[in-house]
Amino acid sequence: EAQVTQNPRYLITVTGKKLTVTCSQNMNHEYMSWYRQDPGLGLRQIYYSMNVEVTDKGDVPEGYKVSRKEKRNFPLILESPSPNQTSLYFCASSGTGAGGANVLTFGAGSRLTVL
């Protein structure tokens, strides 16, 4: 089944404790992206990757890092989480029929709480 898999689905952590949210897709998609979803603010892009070793900032990148060493994986790293990073996070991917972001396939989401 074509899908985007995120882990963990739920996480409660404390301020300053480094964490990584993994994302993997099995569709051979070049483009991958991370979004966060907050009440009243909607979905906002954190980082994106057009292909392996090619990443760039989205609209809200502060406090986050990413890497794209393999085509299928795009982990999101929070080096020193803070309470304002409490949110619902989505990883998404798309093929490059039209280049870059197109019809996105989303993961099921990772709900992160930072105390």
Place this chain on the structure above:
Amino acid sequence: EDQVTQSPEALRLQEGESSSLNCSYTVSGLRGLFWYRQDPGKGPEFLFTLYSAGEEKEKERLKATLTKKESFLHITAPKPEDSATYLCAVRNQAGTALIFGKGTTLSVSS
């Protein structure tokens, strides 16, 4: 600046009561307008892509239409299982992101 505005924020319908959701957009050179459905606690699920003014697409009780400034998602004779949040998005000019509206939460009661 690329922008998407959806209205209303919330909509309550009786089963069988047809209605429309609105998505107004501002983007330089539309390169795709997307509709998604999102159920509580789940990721958005793709419904439609529209590219040109006048284009229409249908799927079961849903029909999406596009003009030069807005898109409508028409829901005909809705059922309770159509209850969800409907998201509209446009591809940004650089092609690096989809810009999402805040969504319309639809509740259909029997």
